[in-house]
Amino acid sequence: MKPRQPTSTLAVLRRLPAPVALAIGILFGILFARVIPWTSPYSSVSRTLPTKAHHHARQPVQLPSLEQRHRVLELLTTLSPHYTKECTKTNRVQPLYADQVTERYNPLVGHDTSNNANAWFPAFGMGSDQDDPAEYLMRTSSEHKYFFAINLYNSFDVIPDLFATLFRVSAVLGYQNVFVSIYENGSTDQTKALLRIFDALTRSVGMRIVIRTSMRTRGAFNHRIEYLAEVRNAAFGPLHELRDTENEYFDTIIFMNDILPCVDDLLELIWQSRRNNAGITCAADYMYHQEMQSPVFYDNWVARDINGTALENAPFENIFHHPDSSQRFQRHLPIQVQSCWNGIAILDPAPFYSPPHVKFRMARITEGECSASECSLICNDYWNAGYGRIMMVPRVKLAYDRRVFDIIHPDRRNLTAIRGYKRLGGLPDNPRSDPQDRSWFGPHDRLFTEEESEPLNFVPGPEHVWCWGWDGAGDLDGPDVDPIWERMDNRSIQTSAVEVRHDRMW
Known part of the structure; x- marks a missing residue:
């Protein structure tokens, strides 16, 4: 299945200035987030950390259709001003480098590539136009599992790039092998609102994510390092909860600051x-x-x-x-x-x-x-x-x-x-x-x-x-x-x- 061609409405959106498009995206995301029920303990934004008593068996995640995936990806790339979108743009990549990457990162691919060896490269910006950018998402599991831990504070400007990269990297590693934990606290910009949008979008493509927010800030008499240690440990909460409640273990942790990664x-x-x-x-x-x-x-x-x-x-x-x-x-x-x-x-x-x-x-x-x-x-x-x-x-x-x-x-x-x-x-x-x-x-x-x-x-x-x-x-x-x-x-x-x-x- 090939990606759908952009509709006329989408074409108009792409010509809008970035601030206007982002504002439309925020309104859309708020409506979208309200429609989807927030009942899963591992796909919700919560003001307080849940206790073990609140956990119950995780419900199986129903994977969206290919058409739904393409609609979400179109929304992401249209309404988000990504600084990192030129990192691996297809027309800038040397063919020899693409060959090297295919061989180098093949052990990381969390899906079966026997039918189409390069099916995952559209997510990396190197695939053929004939490749299906979502086909590999439905394939077999890898033995490696990855836990992403992220701390955010007043990070409105970098969140679209963080999530765009998370989507693509998780597509390579296998969405079923990835869990994302974000802890945000004390932001005075619109970080919380934007996280709510991306929480809904992330779950819509089948990724597991928990986003926890707090109004806590470091007080005038709090030791800086003690405070930062507590904030970082808060992002690790689900790592131990998944072990204790569901016997789920990860063999790689990726801890990210508020950076612009490719x-x-x-x-x-x-x-x-x-x-x-x-x-x-x-x-x-x-x-x-x-x-x-x-x-x-x-x-x-x-x-x-x-x-x-x-x-x-x-x-x-x-x-x-x-x-x-x-x-x-x-x-x-x-x-x-x-x-x-x-x-x-x-x-x-x-x-x-x-x-x-x-x-x-x-x-x-x-x-x-x-x-x-x-x-x-x-x-x-x-x-x-x-x-x-x-x-x-x-x-x-x-x-x-x-x-x-x-x-x-x-x-x-x-x-x-x-x-x-x-x-x-x-x-x-x-x-x-x-x-x-x-x-x-x-x-x-x-x-x-x-x-x-x-x-x-x-x-x-x-x-x-x-x-x-x-x-x-x-x-x-x-x-x-x-x-x-x-x-x-x-x-x-x-x-x-x-x-x-x-x-x-x-």
């Missing part, structure tokens, strides 16, 4: 996580530096190289102090690190399910633990639990706003051929590492090298890690105590900390 960003992180049996796998995120007038690495409060040294808010060749890591970063190769988060983190869920039952937390300050980020602390806890295979994937570059996204995902062009081009840095013997070269920035069709597929050789963690603590409460601009080299637990510096404990490869 489909192949998520697929590559999941692929690398499984290829390396990694405890935690991170992307590289960027912010705009006003003085440098260019993007720089962002999350250096959490990220530490394998020597325990903090990464820098700097461009490209100056991010890592560890020489070998710096060389690999500039060649876009995966890197072992002591800790990272960086917008998206893929986690092995085993430490959540079994002792020591890790969770996000604030530092044990009374025991002398440095008051690091809740994300740094969970990396330390993974090391101590024997899941210290933590890695960063530089190929995956993330932005939090359109300004940075457009810079790190430019149109295809050979910058070396532009008159007045001046080299900005990189490795002198490797032009592919020039930060202004197309091989560094996008688009998302840079060919894979053999080295990007080689498994990492993980080594035990460092004895000391640089920590800049945040002890105070209230609205502080940043860490408020003197940085120290903090001694790590002896368990993290043993070879056993990087052994494969949970084989998640293929």
